[in-house]
Amino acid sequence: MGFFKMAGTAFTNLFRKPATLMYPVRPAKRFPNSRGTLTIEFEKCILCGICQKKCPSYAIEVDKTEKTWKIDRIRCISCGSCTDWCPKKCLHLDNPYTAPVTSEFKDTTREQHTGA
Ligand code: SF4
Ligand code: SF4
Secondary structure, three states: OHHHHHHHHHHHHOOOOOOOOOOOOOOOOOOOOOOOEEEEOHHHOOOOOHHHHHOOOOOEEEEOOOOEEEEOOOOOOOOOHHHHHOOOOOEEEEOOOOOOOOOOOOOOOOOOOOOO
């Protein structure tokens, strides 16, 4: 019984359109309500450190002495807490297209504050 059911499914699928997407030949669909990736407008940041304190996953590091603002993207869960609390409204959750990569890597991108 199981064999016939499986054979039937396999036969039917021969005449169906592929269930997979032609990514990256065709860009992956992005959903308008997804929260996306955290971005910062460095020039507006005053290095107050509130985003670091309000981040539940300890993804942000702010060093006022070194004048740096860093994020560990592996830790970020796109919760939006930092964007809500930032007094300068310089943090945003955007939904940009992310280009595919050809080798395995961990996104531990850390961004340097370049403002004063
Ligand atoms: S809360 Fe905003 S202004 Fe303060 S350190 Fe974070 S990004 Fe900069
Ligand atoms: S979006 Fe949430 S998890 Fe990501 S850095 Fe901001 S507070 Fe942390």
